[in-house]
C-alpha cells in the first residue's frame with residue numbers, strides 16, 4: 001500500500017468530470033520528454049480502457065527514443081497537424097494537462113488550450129503552478145508526473161485498468177525524470193510503485209535500453225569529440241565548459257537530442273561543482289548549465305544569459321559569437337566562486 005497524497009476534494013471533482021466526459025484529450029509540454037509523453041500515453045491507455053474516446057496531442061515532435069512507447073504512433077503532433085490538434089482540443093469535453101503547469105509551456109497548442117470550453121485537469125510536479133483550471137493536482141515534491149498519475153489512477157479506482165502498456169509508459173516517465181533512478185529517489189514509495197508496474201508487465205530492461213542506451217554512431221562520436229577536444233576544466237574554480245559550433249555539429253550530422261546529457265558529464269569529475277554547455281544555433285548560442293549541491297546555476301543563467309530555471313539545472317541564451325559567449329563564461333568564474341562556493 002502507498003500513502004494518500006492527493007487531496008480528496010480534487011479526486012471527487014476529477015472523478016465527476018471524467019465520468020461526464022466522452023471525448024478527452026491528453027496534452028503535455030512542448031519538447032516533450034519521457035515523463036510528458038509517458039504520462040499522456042498512460043492516460044490514453046487507462047481512460048481508453050474504461051470506454052473514453054481519448055487522444056494524446058503533443059505540441060511538437062518528441063525524441064526518437066520515445067516513439068516506440070506503446071501508443072506513441074497514435075499521438076497527434078501539433079507541429080505536423082496543427083488544425084487537427086486544435087480541433088481535437090476544441091471539441092473535447094475534458095483536457096488532461098500533464099507535466100506542465102502554465103499554458104505557455106504547451107507551445108503551439110497553448111492558444112487552443114486557453115480557448116477551448118473543455119474542462120481541464122492539471123496533474124503536474126513543477127514548481128509554482130499558475131494555470132487556472134477546474135482541478136489542479138500539483139505536487140512539486142514528487143519526482144515525476146507519471147508517478148503522481150499512478151497515484152491519481154489508484155484514487156480513481158482504476159488500478160485494475162493499468163495494463164502492461166500503461167505500466168510501461170508510467171515507468172518510462174519515472175525513469176526519465178529520475179535519470180533511471182539515480183536522483184530524486186528519496187521517496188521509498190517510488191520503488192513500491194515501480195514494483196507494481198513491473199508486476200503489470202513493464203519491461204524495465206527494455207526501457208533502459210530504449211531510453212538511456214540507444215545512440216547513433218554519429219552521436220557517440222560527437223560526444224566523444226566534445227569531451228576529448230572541447231571540454232575545458234577550471235579545477236580552481238570548480239567549473240567546466242563545453243562548446244560546440246555549428247560546423248562541429250554538422251561534421252557529426254547532429255540531430256536534436258544528440259547532446260542530451262552532455263552538460264552533466266563534467267560533473268562526474270571530483271571537485272567540479274557546475275558545468276556549462278554552449279551550442280551554436282541558427283539565431284543564438286544556446287546555454288545550459290548543471291550543478292551539484294547548492295550552487296545556483298539558475299542565478300548565473302539569469303544574471304548573464306537572460307535565462308533561468310532550477311537550482312541545479314538552468315539555461316539561457318547568448319547573442320554574439322560562440323567565442324564571445326565562452327569568454328563571458330570564463331570571465332565570471334572567479335566571481336561565481338566568491339559568491340556561491342564556500
Ligand code: MN
Nearest residue numbers: 035099145177
Ligand atoms: Mn516531469
